Amino acid sequence: MKIMDPKMDTGMIVDDYATRPQYDVNQSIRPRNLVWIIDNILVGQMTWLSGHALSQTLFTSCYILRAMEIKDDQDATTTSSGPPIGFTNVVLKACVIAIAKTCALIWEEMRKGQVYEEEDFMTNKFGVSMYESFPLSSMVAMLDQANHWMDRTGTPWIVAHEGDDASAVISAVKDRILHARVSLLAMYQVLSPKCSQFQNAIPQLKVARECTERLQESNILGVEITDAFDHSIHRKLVTNTPPRAIALLTLSENFFIQFGAQKPSPGAFPRSVLQTVLYDDNVIMGSRPVTEVVIEVIRETVQPLPWIFEQDSVVQASGQLPTIQESPEAESINAAKRQFQLMFADFVDKATKPFVDTLQIMAQNVARQRRNLRKIVQLWETLQEQAEMMDEGLHMILTQIHDLEKAESAGDEESEEQQEEAPQPFYFVSWSYHMKLWVMEWMLLLGSELELYSSFEFSMIYGYCDVIMGAHARHLRRVQSVIDGEMERERKKNQDKANAAKKKKKKKKKKPVNATPSAGGESPSSTAPSTPVISEPTLITPTVEQQKKATQVVRIQQQLVTARLNLTRGTFLVLAALTKTGYLSTTPAHLASHGLNDLETLYKQRFKAFHHLSSPEFLSFPAYLERLECDRLDSIDILDYAAEFFKEARKSLEDLQTLSAAEARVTLCENAWRNDLMSMIRVCIGSNVRIAGLKMDARMIELRRFRDEYFVQVLRARQAQKLRHLQKKLQGPKGKKPKSASSGESSSSSYALEQEQEDPLRPVLPPPGQMPSPSELFKSPRKNVVFDWKYHLWWPVIELQDTTH
Amino acid sequence: MSTGTSTSTPPTPLPPIDYVGYESEHQLAGMMALIENDLSEPYSIYTYRYFLHQWPKLSFLAMDREKNVCIGVIVCRLDFHGHSKLKRGYIAMLAVSKEYRKRKIGSTLVLMAIESMKTAGADEIVLETEYTNQSAIALYQQMGFIKDKRLYRYYLNGVDAFRLKLFCKPEAQELPTDEVPIMSQ
Numbered sequence: 001m002k003i004m005d006p007k008m009d010t011g012m013i014v015d016d017y018a019t020r021p022q023y024d025v026n027q028s029i030r031p032r033n034l035v036w037i038i039d040n041i042l043v044g045q046m047t048w049l050s051g052h053a054l055s056q057t058l059f060t061s062c063y064i065l066r067a068m069e070i071k072d073d074q075d076a077t078t079t080s081s082g083p084p085i086g087f088t089n090v091v092l093k094a095c096v097i098a099i100a101k102t103c104a105l106i107w108e109e110m111r112k113g114q115v116y117e118e119e120d121f122m123t124n125k126f127g128v129s130m131y132e133s134f135p136l137s138s139m140v141a142m143l144d145q146a147n148h149w150m151d152r153t154g155t156p157w158i159v160a161h162e163g164d165d166a167s168a169v170i171s172a173v174k175d176r177i178l179h180a181r182v183s184l185l186a187m188y189q190v191l192s193p194k195c196s197q198f199q200n201a202i203p204q205l206k207v208a209r210e211c212t213e214r215l216q217e218s219n220i221l222g223v224e225i226t227d228a229f230d231h232s233i234h235r236k237l238v239t240n241t242p243p244r245a246i247a248l249l250t251l252s253e254n255f256f257i258q259f260g261a262q263k264p265s266p267g268a269f270p271r272s273v274l275q276t277v278l279y280d281d282n283v284i285m286g287s288r289p290v291t292e293v294v295i296e297v298i299r300e301t302v303q304p305l306p307w308i309f310e311q312d313s314v315v316q317a318s319g320q321l322p323t324i325q326e327s328p329e330a331e332s333i334n335a336a337k338r339q340f341q342l343m344f345a346d347f348v349d350k351a352t353k354p355f356v357d358t359l360q361i362m363a364q365n366v367a368r369q370r371r372n373l374r375k376i377v378q379l380w381e382t383l384q385e386q387a388e389m390m391d392e393g394l395h396m397i398l399t400q401i402h403d404l405e406k407a408e409s410a411g412d413e414e415s416e417e418q419q420e421e422a423p424q425p426f427y428f429v430s431w432s433y434h435m436k437l438w439v440m441e442w443m444l445l446l447g448s449e450l451e452l453y454s455s456f457e458f459s460m461i462y463g464y465c466d467v468i469m470g471a472h473a474r475h476l477r478r479v480q481s482v483i484d485g486e487m488e489r490e491r492k493k494n495q496d497k498a499n500a501a502k503k504k505k506k507k508k509k510k511k512p513v514n515a516t517p518s519a520g521g522e523s524p525s526s527t528a529p530s531t532p533v534i535s536e537p538t539l540i541t542p543t544v545e546q547q548k549k550a551t552q553v554v555r556i557q558q559q560l561v562t563a564r565l566n567l568t569r570g571t572f573l574v575l576a577a578l579t580k581t582g583y584l585s586t587t588p589a590h591l592a593s594h595g596l597n598d599l600e601t602l603y604k605q606r607f608k609a610f611h612h613l614s615s616p617e618f619l620s621f622p623a624y625l626e627r628l629e630c631d632r633l634d635s636i637d638i639l640d641y642a643a644e645f646f647k648e649a650r651k652s653l654e655d656l657q658t659l660s661a662a663e664a665r666v667t668l669c670e671n672a673w674r675n676d677l678m679s680m681i682r683v684c685i686g687s688n689v690r691i692a693g694l695k696m697d698a699r700m701i702e703l704r705r706f707r708d709e710y711f712v713q714v715l716r717a718r719q720a721q722k723l724r725h726l727q728k729k730l731q732g733p734k735g736k737k738p739k740s741a742s743s744g745e746s747s748s749s750s751y752a753l754e755q756e757q758e759d760p761l762r763p764v765l766p767p768p769g770q771m772p773s774p775s776e777l778f779k780s781p782r783k784n785v786v787f788d789w790k791y792h793l794w795w796p797v798i799e800l801q802d803t804t805h
Numbered sequence: 806m807s808t809g810t811s812t813s814t815p816p817t818p819l820p821p822i823d824y825v826g827y828e829s830e831h832q833l834a835g836m837m838a839l840i841e842n843d844l845s846e847p848y849s850i851y852t853y854r855y856f857l858h859q860w861p862k863l864s865f866l867a868m869d870r871e872k873n874v875c876i877g878v879i880v881c882r883l884d885f886h887g888h889s890k891l892k893r894g895y896i897a898m899l900a901v902s903k904e905y906r907k908r909k910i911g912s913t914l915v916l917m918a919i920e921s922m923k924t925a926g927a928d929e930i931v932l933e934t935e936y937t938n939q940s941a942i943a944l945y946q947q948m949g950f951i952k953d954k955r956l957y958r959y960y961l962n963g964v965d966a967f968r969l970k971l972f973c974k975p976e977a978q979e980l981p982t983d984e985v986p987i988m989s990q
C-alpha cells in the first residue's frame with residue numbers, strides 16, 4: 001500500500017474531486033467506445049473474482065454504478081451527427097446491467113462463506129446495487145432487444161462509418177451482447193439450487209468460452225473514452241478495509257477455464273461453486289444424500305458382502321440358505337445381521353464428516369488445503385479405529401454363518417472342504433485406510449506444489465512418499481485379491497450347486513482360495529514392511545479378463561497409485577544418486593556448524609502429522625537414511641533402477657490413458673484427468689532423458705571407479721580368506737564345509753560385510769561409515785541441482801547445471 | 806548494555822561493525838529509518854514500541870563503528886504460543902542496509918537473536934516472509950528453518966507468505982520404537 005497515493009489513501013483529500021464535472025452516462029458513444037468500455041468492465045469483473053475489492057475493480061465503472069441513470073426514452077434512432085444513442089441506451093445499458101447481475105449471482109454464492117473472506121475474495125458491496133432484484137427474464141429480453149436493435153439500426157450505421165473494419169466491429173459488438181447473455185444464463189444455471197440446471201449450463205459455458213476467445217481477438221478494436229472509469233471511487237465508498245495494491249488482470253485470464261490442481265490456482269469463485277455442487281444441505285451433486293454416496297463409495301471400493309446393504313428387515317442370506325429360514329440358528333444369524341446393519345448405518349454416519357471434509361478441501365485454495373489436510377489425516381485415523389470394530393463385528397457374524405453352513409452340510413465332504421477356506425475380510429478398515437493413505441500422499445505432494453521444500457529436504461519427502469505409496473499399492477492389491485477371491489468362491493459355490501443339482505460327479509481342481517495375503521486374519525493395515533528401495537518396479541499386468549470384471553474401481557485406483565509410486569520411487573532414486581555424488585546434501589549449511597538443532601528433529605517435525613498414526617508405521621529418520629543408501633549401490637546403478645521405475649510408471653499411465661472417461665469415472669473432470677496423466681508421462685520421459693545425461697557426469701564416473709577399486713579389494717580379501725579356509729581344511733580334519741556362495745537370488749538381503757564377501761556378483765560401495773567425504777572423494781567440481789517443475793507441480797524433473805550459470 | 810562486539814573479520818574490506826543489544830529509544834530513529842527502506846509493510850512507531858518495550862533483550866543492532874549509524878537490525882518477541890506450554894519466538898523484523906549486504910551481517914544478527922531466544926527458553930522460532938524473498942529465505946534455510954506453511958495472500962499487497970520455522974529442541978514426544986525393516990518384502 002502506498003500511503004499518499006491519491007488512489008489508495010482513503011483519508012486524503014483530492015482538491016478537485018468535488019468540483020469535477022460528473023461523467024455523462026447519457027452521452028452518445030461510438031461502437032468502438034462501447035467495445036472498450038465493456039472489455040474494461042469485464043477486466044474489472046475478473047480482477048474482482050481473483051480476490052480484489054469491488055470498489056477497486058467493477059465499481060470503478062461509472063456505467064456499472066449508474067446504469068439506471070441511462071434514459072430509455074431518448075429516441076434510439078435519431079442521429080444528429082454522431083452515432084445513434086441506441087449504442088448507449090440499448091446495447092451498452094443491457095450489457096452493463098447483465099454483467100452486474102451476473103456478478104450479483106456470484107456475490108450471492110460467495111456470501112455462503114465457503115471461501116475465506118479477505119484471503120480469497122472480497123464481498124463488500126459498499127451498499128451499491130448490483131441489480132439483484134432485476135428479473136432474469138427481463139434482462140434476457142433486454143439483451144435480445146439489443147441484438148435486434150443492432151440488426152436494424154446499429155449495423156447499418158457501422159457499415160456506413162467504419163469502412164473496411166465494419167464487419168469486424170459489428171461482430172465485436174454482437175459478441176459482447178452474446179457474451180453477456182450466455183455468462184448470465186450459465187451463472188444462473190450453475191448456481192440453481194440442487195444443481196437442477198447443471199446440465200443446461202454446460203453448453204452455455206462452452207459458448208461463453210468460445211465467445212471469450214473472440215472477445216480477446218477483437219479487444220484491439222476498442223477505443224478509449226475518457227473518464228468512463230473512476231479509479232478513485234474507492235474513497236467515496238467509505239470502508240474500513242485498507243485497499244490493496246492492485247494490478248488489473250488481462251482479458252486472457254478467463255476464470256471459466258481454471259479448475260482443479262492447475263496453475264495459476266483456480267479462482268475462488270469456481271472453487272466455491274465446486275463446493276456447493278459437491279455438498280449442499282447434506283446432498284451431494286444436487287440429488288443424492290451424502291450417506292448414500294458414502295455407501296456407494298465404500299461399496300465400489302471394497303465390495304463388501306451384499307447383505308450388509310440390504311434394506312429389508314428380513315435379511316436374505318444371499319439366497320444361500322433358503323431352506324433353513326425357520327431354524328433357530330438361522331433366526332439368530334438374521335438377528336445378528338440386522339444388528340450389524342444398524343452398526344453399519346452408524347458407521348456411515350460417522351464416515352460422513354471425513355468424507356465431506358475431504359471433498360470440500362478440493363475446493364479450497366491450495367495453501368489452506370495443505371493445512372487442513374493435516375487435520376483430515378486425523379479424521380480418517382479415527383474412523384479407521386471405528387472401522388476396526390466394524391470388521392471385528394463382521395468376523396463374528398461370518399464365523400456364525402460359517403459354522404451353521406458347516407453344520408448344515410455335514411456329511412457332504414466336498415462342500416465342507418471348499419468352505420473352510422474363506423478369508424476374513426476387512427472391508428471397513430480397508431476403505432478408511434485407503435482414504436487415509438491418499439490424504440497423506442496428497443498432503444506431502446501439495447507441499448511441492450506450494451514450494452515448501454528446500455533442496456535438502458526433497459529426498460526425505462519423496463522417500464517418505466515412496467513408503468506411503470508402497471503401502472497404498474500393496475493395500476489396494478490386497479483389496480483386489482480379496483474381491484477376486486470372493487468372486488471366485490461365489491462362482492464355485494454356484495457351480496457346485498448346479499453340479500449337485502445335476503447330481504453329476506465333479507472333477508474340479510481344488511485351488512486354494514485363501515492365497516490372498518490377508519488370509520489368516522492379518523489386518524490389511526497392519527504394519528506391513530515397506531518395499532526395499534532397490535527392487536523391481538511394481539508391475540501391473542491386467543489381463544483382458546480381469547479388466548472386464550466389475551472390480552474396475554479398485555483396479556484403476558491401484559493402477560494410478562502404482563504409477564505414482566513408480567514415479568515417486570524414480571524421483572527418490574535420482575535424489576539418492578545425486579546425494580551420493582555430493583551434489584545434494586541432506587543437511588542445511590549452518591545447521592550443524594552452529595548446533596542450532598539437529599536434522600532428526602527437523603525430520604520429525606516435517607512429518608509430525610504422521611507420528612501418531614496406527615498405520616502406516618512412522619518411517620524413522622535412521623530408516624530413511626538407510627533407504628537413501630540404496631543397498632550401497634553406486635550412483636550409476638541407482639540411476640539405472642530409477643530409469644526402470646520411470647519406464648514402468650509411463651507404461652501404466654499410458655494404459656490408463658486408454659480408458660474412456662466413463663470407465664475411469666471422470667466424466668465431470670475428464671480434461672483435468674487426462675492432463676494430469678499427460679503431465680506425469682512427461683515427467684517420466686523428461687526424467688529418463690536427464691538420467692541418460694546424469695550417468696555421464698564426471699562425479700558419477702569417479703564414484704564408479706572408486707567402487708570398482710573397492711570391489712577389487714573385496715575380491716582379493718575374499719580370495720585370501722578362501723585360501724586360509726582351504727589351508728585350514730587341509731590341516732585340520734574336522735574343517736567345516738564352506739557355505740555355498742552361489743545363492744541363486746542375486747539382489748536384496750546383503751548387508752553384513754561377511755555376507756557380502758560371499759556375493760561376488762554384486763560390486764557395491766563401502767559401508768556408509770567407511771565412505772570418504774565428497775570433498776575427499778571427488779576431483780570434479782560441484783554442480784547445481786536444478787529442479788524443473790514445469791511438467792508437473794508434484795514431481796520435478798531433475799538435472800545438473802554447472803555452477804558458473 | 807552491549808551484548809557483544811564482534812571482531813570477526815569479514816572477507817572483503819569492511820568498516821568495523823559492532824553488534825549491540827537494544828538499550829533505549831535513542832536507537833529507535835536509526836532502526837526505523839533502516840527498516841522503512843527495506844520491508845514491504847510499513848510499521849507505525851507503536852509497532853516498534855510494542856516489541857522493544859516488552860522484549861528489549863531480544864533485539865539487536867549492527868552499527869558501523871566509524872560512522873556510528875545503524876546498518877542492521879533484528880527485532881523479536883517471545884511468548885507462549887496460544888494456550889499451549891510451547892514457547893514460541895518470533896522474528897518480527899530483520900534488515901541490513903543495502904551497501905552492507907552479503908557479508909554475513911544478517912546471519913550474525915539472526916544467530917544472536919536465536920541464541921538469546923533459546924536462552925530464554927524458546928521451543929521454536931517462527932517468522933513470515935514474502936514467498937518471493939529469495940535472500941531472506943535462503944538465509945533462514947541455511948540455519949535449519951523450514952517452510953512450515955504457505956499463507957495465501959498474507960500481505961496487504963495480495964502476495965503469499967511463507968511461515969518459516971526453526972525447532973529449537975528435540976521433540977519430546979515418543980516415537981514408535983521399532984523401525985520399518987527396509988530390506989524385507
Ligand SMILES: CC(C)(COP(=O)(O)OP(=O)(O)OC[C@H]1O[C@@H](n2cnc3c(N)ncnc32)[C@H](O)[C@@H]1OP(=O)(O)O)[C@@H](O)C(=O)NCCC(=O)NCCS
Nearest residue numbers: 843899900901906907908909910911912934940941943944
Ligand atoms: C535478508 C537480509 C537481511 C540478508 O542480509 P545479509 O546481511 O545480506 O545476509 P548474509 O550476508 O548473512 O547472507 C547469508 C545467506 O543468505 C543468503 N542470501 C543473502 N542475500 C542473498 C541474495 N541476494 N540472494 C540469494 N541469497 C542470499 C545466502 O545464502 C547467504 O549465504 P552465502 O553468503 O553463504 O551465500 C537482507 O537482504 C535484507 O535486509 N533484505 C531486505 C529486508 C528483508 O527482506 N528482511 C527479511 C524479512 S523477514
